[in-house]
Amino acid sequence: MELSKETLTKIEEVIPRYPEKRSAALMVIHLVQDELGFISDETCSWIAEKLEIEPINIKELITFYPMLRETPWAKKHIRVCRTLPCALRGSYGTCKILEDKLGVKEGHVREDGEFSIEFMECLADCGEGPVVMVGEDTYENIEGKNAESFADLLVQEKLDTSKDFTSYENGLVSKSPVSKPTKKK
Amino acid sequence: MIKKNTPQERRIILKHADDPKYSNKIGCYLKNDGYSMLKKAFKMKPEEIGEEVLKSGVRGRGGAGFPAGMKWKFLDRKSGKPIYLICNADESEPGTFKDRQIMHKDPHQLIEGMMIAAYAIGAKQAFIYIRAEFFKGAHILEEAIAEAKEKNFCGDKILGSSYSCDLVVHRGAGAYICGEETGLIESLEGKRPNPRIKPPYFPAVLGLYQCPTIVNNVETLCNVKHVLEIGGEEFAKIGKPNNTGTRIWCVSGQVQKPGYYEFECGALTLGEMIYDVCGGLLPGRTLKAVIPGGSSSKILRADERFSGKLKDGSDFDWGIEDIPLDFDGPASVGSMSGSGGIIIMDDTVDMVEAMANINAFYAHESCGQCTPCREGSLWMKKITKRMCEGDARHEDADLLLSVANQIEGRTICAFGEAAAWPTQSFIAKFRNEFEEKAKNGKNKPSLQLI
Numbered sequence: 136m137e138l139s140k141e142t143l144t145k146i147e148e149v150i151p152r153y154p155e156k157r158s159a160a161l162m163v164i165h166l167v168q169d170e171l172g173f174i175s176d177e178t179c180s181w182i183a184e185k186l187e188i189e190p191i192n193i194k195e196l197i198t199f200y201p202m203l204r205e206t207p208w209a210k211k212h213i214r215v216c217r218t219l220p221c222a223l224r225g226s227y228g229t230c231k232i233l234e235d236k237l238g239v240k241e242g243h244v245r246e247d248g249e250f251s252i253e254f255m256e257c258l259a260d261c262g263e264g265p266v267v268m269v270g271e272d273t274y275e276n277i278e279g280k281n282a283e284s285f286a287d288l289l290v291q292e293k294l295d296t297s298k299d300f301t302s303y304e305n306g307l308v309s310k311s312p313v314s315k316p317t318k319k320k
Numbered sequence: 321m322i323k324k325n326t327p328q329e330r331r332i333i334l335k336h337a338d339d340p341k342y343s344n345k346i347g348c349y350l351k352n353d354g355y356s357m358l359k360k361a362f363k364m365k366p367e368e369i370g371e372e373v374l375k376s377g378v379r380g381r382g383g384a385g386f387p388a389g390m391k392w393k394f395l396d397r398k399s400g401k402p403i404y405l406i407c408n409a410d411e412s413e414p415g416t417f418k419d420r421q422i423m424h425k426d427p428h429q430l431i432e433g434m435m436i437a438a439y440a441i442g443a444k445q446a447f448i449y450i451r452a453e454f455f456k457g458a459h460i461l462e463e464a465i466a467e468a469k470e471k472n473f474c475g476d477k478i479l480g481s482s483y484s485c486d487l488v489v490h491r492g493a494g495a496y497i498c499g500e501e502t503g504l505i506e507s508l509e510g511k512r513p514n515p516r517i518k519p520p521y522f523p524a525v526l527g528l529y530q531c532p533t534i535v536n537n538v539e540t541l542c543n544v545k546h547v548l549e550i551g552g553e554e555f556a557k558i559g560k561p562n563n564t565g566t567r568i569w570c571v572s573g574q575v576q577k578p579g580y581y582e583f584e585c586g587a588l589t590l591g592e593m594i595y596d597v598c599g600g601l602l603p604g605r606t607l608k609a610v611i612p613g614g615s616s617s618k619i620l621r622a623d624e625r626f627s628g629k630l631k632d633g634s635d636f637d638w639g640i641e642d643i644p645l646d647f648d649g650p651a652s653v654g655s656m657s658g659s660g661g662i663i664i665m666d667d668t669v670d671m672v673e674a675m676a677n678i679n680a681f682y683a684h685e686s687c688g689q690c691t692p693c694r695e696g697s698l699w700m701k702k703i704t705k706r707m708c709e710g711d712a713r714h715e716d717a718d719l720l721l722s723v724a725n726q727i728e729g730r731t732i733c734a735f736g737e738a739a740a741w742p743t744q745s746f747i748a749k750f751r752n753e754f755e756e757k758a759k760n761g762k763n764k765p766s767l768q769l770i
Binding site for chain 1: 570
């Protein structure tokens with residue numbers, strides 16, 4: 136297992152923030168997973184040693200928390216919110232459209248490793264559902280025809296430059312109002 | 321008919337959030353009088369701040385609605401152990417998305433509120449436990465903390481005083497149970513977030529590292545700043561007695577304008593929220609049901625009548641639209657205002673499907689520590705899913721109810737209730753739909769929810 140200098144520095148920075156080393160477990164796992172994509176048994180042992188605990192103490196976290204992984208997601212990981220408020224705005228349809236257009240079932244990674252989809256629980260943006268996250272960016276009101284063009288742009292790798300879809304996070308910078316006064320079908 | 325004026329928002333917490341000229345940088349915050357309340361706090365004695373918060377009557381905005389000042393009073397100060405402050409920023413109750421707005425758009429407000437609270441309770445260190453899905457939110461908070469440290473608003477010897485308190489951002493990893501305060505504490509200790517049994521593990525006595533700990537919600541901690549600004553007694557005049565201050569209501573589901581709206585507690589009714597503020601239902605639809613306080617709260621049927629006695633002894637007789645939006649309104653009709661997440665459902669919703677959706681959530685999120693919850697939540701999911709797949713049986717409603725009743729009150733934490741209440745209330749209010757399913761199970765609803 137090899138980690139970049141940058142990640143190693145960040146790990147050394149994070150651990151002393153806590154009164155007890157073990158508390159840094161989730162933060163260290165996040166840093167390692169951000170770089171490697173998943174946490175192998177070897178990685179578990181490495182992290183455990185860093186925090187002066189047993190490998191099982193890391194393994195039990197990886198196997199509990201939904202966002203920690205024993206196998207990697209794809210290069211582009213898509214999270215679609217499944218929970219009731221998004222479902223009431225059509226997220227099951229959105230997930231199906233994404234599955235069809237990206238050629239991969241939810242919970243799976245496409246064979247070429249390009250796309251994976253996760254139909255996951257509440258993303259805490261319920262007023263703008265259905266909510267879809269691409270990597271770390273949150274896209275809102277992705278439904279019906281809108282979801283189809285969204286999926287097309289994803290496949291064509293044109294989502295980042297598209298004017299039709301601004302993520303919640305980018306909206307903060309450009310200050311386009313996130314909660315719009317009028318909209319919806 | 322005279323139409324009443326549309327109720328007006330009163331934005332205290334979200335005052336700047338959507339101002340296009342406002343940014344989440346410290347320069348902008350300072351220009352808007354930011355950190356002046358922290359300066360004021362440092363001229364007061366810590367216990368005086370606690371008194372103001374107590375006088376303000378501000379109740380926790382995370383779900384339980386427990387008075388924040390009272391929570392602080394429970395701190396065990398005799399043990400001599402260090403005291404910790406934790407901000408619960410896990411925002412995991414389905415239907416809730418208010419803390420997201422505060423942390424992404426106005427992070428310094430939270431930091432100022434937290435540092436005032438930390439000083440008031442004498443915390444040695446403070447943490448923000450933020451849900452991992454807020455990737456950007458965690459970055460924004462870390463940057464904001466670095467800015468605040470540079471200006472000496474947190475960290476070592478704050479504002480030149482002898483008081484130091486570091487503030488650390490800690491990311492969760494997608495587990496709903498981390499919103500439960502003792503589960504959150506376990507998670508922050510680097511363990512599985514299995515909630516602790518109370519007693520003895522009340523965080524104010526035995527919290528993080530078995531030390532006295534205060535866990536408050538994001539919106540609650542922001543309120544601390546405004547309590548100092550407005551004054552405890554004056555703050556208590558905002559809203560209604562026992563329901564003081566403003567609340568950020570998060571409306572989702574089938575209305576024209578879902579979103580977050582900040583109102584004085586009790587300033588409007590559920591009906592005014594749905595029809596005046598949120599622009600009513602989608603065209604051609606009628607209201608079927610409302611979940612008033614996040615998915616754990618008990619569902620209300622649109623055509624119900626609610627009557628009884630209020631806390632002040634007066635009688636009430638309400639339709640769903642008359643329920644006042646505050647802490648006590650939804651509670652007096654047998655539900656709760658919880659985290660402020662109002663989920664609206666119209667006549668296109670098949671209630672068994674909606675139930676199955678909610679059950680799938682709780683089955684996924686049970687931590688598995690207590691058998692009734694771990695097994696029960698899974699069975700409720702399996703039964704409702706089977707019902708939606710065309711294999712409903714006449715006895716299913718009673719079966720579901722019996723499972724839910726065997727979870728409630730038999731678990732270490734309130735997740736058991738959170739998982740049982742939806743099923744109990746759906747069956748109580750919509751039993752006919754569950755029984756119909758057995759007869760017409762093959763009819764697929766137009767809106768898929770499971």
